[in-house]
Amino acid sequence: MIVQDVITILNEYAPLPYAEDFDNTGLLVGDTSSVLTGVLVTLDTLETVVDEAIENNCNLIVSFHPIIFSGLKKLTGKTYVERTVQKAIKNDISIFAIHTALDNSWNGVNAKMCDVLGLKNRNILLPKTQVIQKLTTFVPSGSVDKVRNALFKTGAGNIGNYSHCSFSIEGKGSFKGEEGSEPTLGQKGELRFEVETQIGITFSKHLRSKVLKALFAAHPYEEVAHEITTLENTNQHLGMGMLGELEEEVPEKDFLALVKSTFKTGCVRHSGLNSKMIKRVAVLGGSGSFAIKAAKAQGADAFVSSDFKYHDFFQAEDKILLCDVGHYESEQYTKELLVDVLTKKITNFAVVLSQTNTNPISYF
Structure with a gap:
C-alpha cells in the first residue's frame, strides 16, 4: 500500500475539489508513491506530532489543518511551521491535510458535531453553489x-435526493469525414445525416474527469461533440455548517451546560439569555461568525461555533443564542471521524489516533 491509496480513500469521502479557494489541502509534504508503514491522524501537525509519528512508525500524517497555509519562502527552522516541515522531510514523513473539504462534506466535521450533541433531522446550513455541472452530448440513436448507462455508473445523474436523472431530445445531426478521419458511420468524404439523441445529464464537479472518461469510452463516434456547463442549483448535501434538532427542547442554561460538557471546554462565551427554549440548533466547526445570519434566517434557536468577536455577539439581537466553545474544541472530534473512515478501508496497516493535544489555548 502506498500514500496515494490513503489519499484516494479520503478524497472519495471528502473530495478535495470542494475545499474552499483560500485553503491549502492535499499532500503538503512527501511523495504519493511512498510505501506506507502507518498513518497517524491529528487535528494539527506540529513538531511533537511528527515525533509521535516517528515513535509509532507512521510515515504519513493525516492532518485536519494544513501546517503550510501560506507560501513558504525559506526553510531555516526559525518558525514552528518551518521546523515541523523540516523534521517531516528529514524523516521521510508525508503530510496530508483535508481541512475545508471535510468541513463541506455531508458526513464531515459538522455532522460529527451533530452526532455528539444528539441532533436529528439535519440539513446543510450554507449549501454550496457552482458545484453541479451538466454534460450535453449527441449520440446516434442505436x-x-x-x-447513458455508462454515465450513470460514474455517479452522473444524481441531484439532491434523486439519481439516474437525464433529459433527451431527438434530432438529426450532420457530419462529413475529411482527410485523416475514420468515421464510425458512413464513408470518408460523404456528407451524412444521422438520427441522434441529445443527452443532458448533471453530475457533481469532482466527477468531471470520470464522467468524460466514461463518455469517450462508451460513445461510438471518433470525435465526441460535448459541452459542460455549471448550474446555479445548490447542493443540499454539501456546504458549511449544519442545522439539526434536539430530541426534546431544553432551557438555555441546560443547553449551555450540555454544550460545555460535550465539547469539554473551559468556557462557553455566549450571547444574552432570553428565557427561551432551545430545540433547533446550528453548528459550524472552526470560525463560524460568517454563518450567524444564515443560522438566524433558518430559525435556529442556538448556534454553536467558535472565534466570535466582540461585535459578532450583537448579531444575536435576542433571536438566537450564540455559543463560542473554542476553535479546537469545536473540531476536536474530527480526529476520531478520520480514524473511523480509514480503519474501515485499511485493515493491514496501523491507523493511529494522535494523543498529542495541539490546542494552543489554555484556560485559567
Whole structure:
C-alpha cells in the first residue's frame, strides 16, 4: 500500500475539489508513491506530532489543518511551521491535510458535531453553489442506452435526493469525414445525416474527469461533440455548517451546560439569555461568525461555533443564542471521524489516533 491509496480513500469521502479557494489541502509534504508503514491522524501537525509519528512508525500524517497555509519562502527552522516541515522531510514523513473539504462534506466535521450533541433531522446550513455541472452530448440513436448507462455508473445523474436523472431530445445531426478521419458511420468524404439523441445529464464537479472518461469510452463516434456547463442549483448535501434538532427542547442554561460538557471546554462565551427554549440548533466547526445570519434566517434557536468577536455577539439581537466553545474544541472530534473512515478501508496497516493535544489555548 502506498500514500496515494490513503489519499484516494479520503478524497472519495471528502473530495478535495470542494475545499474552499483560500485553503491549502492535499499532500503538503512527501511523495504519493511512498510505501506506507502507518498513518497517524491529528487535528494539527506540529513538531511533537511528527515525533509521535516517528515513535509509532507512521510515515504519513493525516492532518485536519494544513501546517503550510501560506507560501513558504525559506526553510531555516526559525518558525514552528518551518521546523515541523523540516523534521517531516528529514524523516521521510508525508503530510496530508483535508481541512475545508471535510468541513463541506455531508458526513464531515459538522455532522460529527451533530452526532455528539444528539441532533436529528439535519440539513446543510450554507449549501454550496457552482458545484453541479451538466454534460450535453449527441449520440446516434442505436447507442443512447449504452452511453447513458455508462454515465450513470460514474455517479452522473444524481441531484439532491434523486439519481439516474437525464433529459433527451431527438434530432438529426450532420457530419462529413475529411482527410485523416475514420468515421464510425458512413464513408470518408460523404456528407451524412444521422438520427441522434441529445443527452443532458448533471453530475457533481469532482466527477468531471470520470464522467468524460466514461463518455469517450462508451460513445461510438471518433470525435465526441460535448459541452459542460455549471448550474446555479445548490447542493443540499454539501456546504458549511449544519442545522439539526434536539430530541426534546431544553432551557438555555441546560443547553449551555450540555454544550460545555460535550465539547469539554473551559468556557462557553455566549450571547444574552432570553428565557427561551432551545430545540433547533446550528453548528459550524472552526470560525463560524460568517454563518450567524444564515443560522438566524433558518430559525435556529442556538448556534454553536467558535472565534466570535466582540461585535459578532450583537448579531444575536435576542433571536438566537450564540455559543463560542473554542476553535479546537469545536473540531476536536474530527480526529476520531478520520480514524473511523480509514480503519474501515485499511485493515493491514496501523491507523493511529494522535494523543498529542495541539490546542494552543489554555484556560485559567
